[in-house]
Amino acid sequence: MAFIGQISDVFPSQISDPKNYYEGTDLPNRIICSNVIVFERLTWKSLQQQHVANRMHHRYVLMRVLKSSGIVSVDGQNYQLDVGDALLVTPYQFHHYIEIESDPLRWLFITFELEQGQPALADLSYRRLQPDLQTHQLWGEVANLWSSEQGASRVELIPTLDRLLARLHVTTLRLPQQELEGATTGHGWIAQVESLIKRSVREGWTFEEVAQRAGFSERHLRERFERQMGLSLRAYRSQYQFQTAISLMRDAKCSLADVAELSGFNSQPVFTRFIRRMAGRTPRELCRQVREGRYEQSTELS
Incomplete structure (x- = not known):
């Protein structure tokens, strides 16, 4: 394999021995998703009409704006989403879309159910999310894995989504308090x-x-x-x-x-x-x- 000569480049220079060989790192309430669906909306009409037809949602909805900004109203609070921004809507939150900038648009949606990790995702609700570079790459991985026709790629989809949500959780909680809310005062x-x-x-x-x-x-x-x-x-x-x-x-x-x-x-x-x-x-x-x-x-x- 061509990379063997440089294999050590990706590892730390030294890994120290653990203090205890029986107690390691664990996350008892880590995020674990299931039943994942990925899709996109390309026009304001399809975005709003599809939502109206659905009436309400019983799954988690993670959305990201790839083209054409707009406002999402969640339980009466308005969130201005610019290109690159994301928003998590949790089950039974009443949401709809207003003032989409222009057609054609491109909004990416990932909907899923949750096996565990509700507290972590609760921290992400009612906030405009602004992914960093690493989170952006995970978004791309999820979309590409979903689009792949290879069954092996689909096997990687859910663990990658788990990592994406965990990364969003970590980076969001690092932000100063004044940057966490994201609700707009207009309208x-x-x-x-x-x-x-x-x-x-x-x-x-x-x-x-x-x-x-x-x-x-x-x-x-x-x-x-x-x-x-x-x-x-x-x-x-x-x-x-x-x-x-x-x-x-x-x-x-x-x-x-x-x-x-x-x-x-x-x-x-x-x-x-x-x-x-x-x-x-x-x-x-x-x-x-x-x-x-x-x-x-x-x-x-x-």
């Missing part, structure tokens, strides 16, 4: 309207009442919201109600009547029709699948 009216829509679920407000509290006419709010967000007020509220219902169903102590009421439905038949429309099954069927960890939408990616 205040969007955050206000999102908050009012969520309150409307609890309070039973109409969209006219939401508009009045936001200082708009209902027509103007509907038009401005859909133009800015890429989805209607009704679609946004339906997604939020569905997310709320799914989250509540995970709690075995919460009855379906409680789920319906806390999701903004005073009528069980109306709630049943809503769940059938959103999930294609009855509330009881959906609840059972959620609690057994079997609920997946076939289109669920981002």
